[in-house]
Amino acid sequence: MTPIIEATDLIKRYGEFTAVDGVSFEVRAGECYGLLGPNGAGKTSIIRMMYGFSPLSSGQMFLFGQDIERDWREIRARIGVCQQGNTLDPDLSVEDNLAVFAGYFCMPAPRARARTEELLGFFALEKKRKAKVLELSGGLARRLMVARSLINEPELLILDEPTTGLDPQSRHLLWEKLMALRKEGVTLLLTTHYMEEASYLCDRLMILDYGKILIEGSPQPLIKHYVGDSAVEIEGVDETLRQYLVKNHINHDVLDQRIIVYADNSVADHIRHHFCAEKCTFRAPTLEDVFLHLTGRELRE
């Protein structure tokens, strides 16, 4: 079966700067795929190439087996894009945002009206149908953004940081809606800074840094492979512990105030008995551990 997205050796340069540096990946029908990475890693650049906004510096991008650089119009008719910022039309009401957008897909008016009603219902926006976009809260605006990106019943939905800045209620509501869409067979591609969100939603994901793929795979196996069974956080930086970790090639990060050890259960037990003079925290490792361990802890911007 043809992959929904097939990217080969993608490169995107802006002048001297290389934002995306030889990225290849595939997204299969019906899965949810995550693009993770620190700010400036190249996520949004990849997405812009995906919907035919940015030309590729080199490489190939195929969606539904069609070349985005040649068949962009046909491809865009089959995808939905929820951009990172708020790109709602402030001159139009909530319902007109949906109905007018349907026009850009050349949807017949009765179909556009029906689809607008469906989406207002699905995203619980009916009471706000006449509201102006500028009056909407962040959560409502984002729901409308996602609703609008679904107007053409896309087979692939691309979401660039769909939950950034949302309160927990709005975020969970959006997750439920995305899960429901996936059940209907919509393929999802999303970027996010929330590792919890990526673990929860994504079947597979990649972590990008400096325009290159660091790792790719399913969340749980990735956690198991890169950080092991458990994470131990030991307060204070103990030199003997550090030497022990280095000598035994145990995965760990040394921070200002603590050491985090990623290890299987036997090593964790050893640490519990020998190095836990002060405060030690044992916890399940998360995708965030993988992310920070691989991309480092320095600020990017």
Added chain:
Amino acid sequence: MNIQPNLSWRFLRVWWRNVIVYRRIWKINFLVPLFEPAFYIFAFGLGFRNLVGRLSYAGLNLSYTEFIAPALIATAVMWNSFFETTYASFVRMIYQKTFDAMIATPLSLEEIILAEVIWSATKAAAAAAIMLVVLAPLGFISLPAGFLVIPLAFLGGIAFGAIGMLFTGIVPSIDMFNLPIFLFLTPLFLFSGTFFPVSSLPLWAQKASLAFPLYHLVEMTRLFSIGRMETVPLFSIGYLILFSVVFLKLAMLAMRRRLIQ
């Protein structure tokens, strides 16, 4: 229709978006073209009547108000369309990110730009139609030939909308629109046979006027209003069409350079 492969009739969808937005505010907006000519006619009629007297234009002996009335429509066309594709389009492009959202649909950037220019021409034609309602009953524009001013305003609107869009594709910030307005539009406004006949200028200035798109628009408006003009109709119409096509293409190139990265 295909000047280039990225253009299709789909652009009308973007034009329609602007119509929907305008329908909510038209009641305020149509007051300007209704009152503006009335003010000018009133002011010039009263104020200049004793200073200027009558003047001769293309073999006609005209009062000053008879002379400037058609030009008022032409200049309104210029201001309306130019302001629409500069300030209004810039706000949609940069502050509202309306174009960003459109580019994620099967619309091309060229269709969005074309739609904006055609919309500015639509507004210009609407303004011309409203001014006609004021100027025709006063006897400044003879009907039915005067109705041709409306499609002419549409063509003029495309020409000035396209120039405006070209500047929108170039200016770094919205404040910079002052520059083309004072260095380009204001001279056009004054030296295009609007307030005095170009034939009364020195020869070199007369020749320079031939390059001004507003001059040709004013001339054609006079032809349809009072039946006479100084230039050749086919030349003036041809110039406006050529000007529109060239600047539309330049505007599309500038916007592509600006937005697509």
